[in-house]
Amino acid sequence: MTRLSLLGLYVVFAVIATIANLLTQRIVLFMNDGAAGFTVAVFMGTLIGLMIKYFLDKRWIFRDLTAGTAANGKKFALYSAMGIFTTAIFWITETAFWLQWRTDMMRELGAVIGLMIGYTVKYQLDRRFVFTNSAFVKPV
Template sequence: MSRQALILRYAGFAVLATLANLGVQRLVLLGGDSGIVFALAVGTGTLAGLVVKYVLDKRWIFFDDATGLRAHGRKFTLYTVMGIVTTAIFWGTETAFWLIWHTDAMRETGAVIGLMVGYVIKYNLDRRFVFTNARLGATP
């Protein structure tokens, strides 16, 4: 797979995971608007997006054919930890832009920059630490 195809596929999967996250959040939020319902919506949405992205990345980005509960459990745990690291980059960049400029436009600019940097780092962390036995189609 070419580098460009890999980047487009990875970006497309990020969009799908985001849509899954937000879709699940909206479904849960139909149950009310309390703080508990909101926290449940964010948590279940995040989990849904994480699972969708893991399944797609495992199969279509890293071409990892490992099976079994043990292999999936270990990889999914590592995948989640790498996501925590890169989420901190995203949230940090978004927050920094908000604190500096105090506008929604700049906050969202920071969010987009943070997401782009985070996803590049996440790909490399996943390639190095999560999908170590995978057959890669390309190296961005």
């Protein structure tokens, strides 16, 4: 797979995870649009997006063949840990847009910008620290 096709696939997967994240947030906010609802929405959206992105990245981006619950659990935990910093970028950006404009459109724009920055950083972290046994992705 060329770098360009890898980048394209990564972007498509980021878009899929972002849509799942924002859709989950809308569902939660539909049920509770207060401050507590916002917190739950951001958390649940992040969790759903993270799980989707992990399985897509593992299989298609990094071609990781790790099998078994224990090995995959450990890898998912490491993948999630790499996402802590990048999730902070996303949450801070989304929250800043929400606090500034207080509209769903601007909150979602902030989310998209934060996720774009976060996914760029996350790819580098995952490549170096999570999917190190992948023959497809060579460490830098």
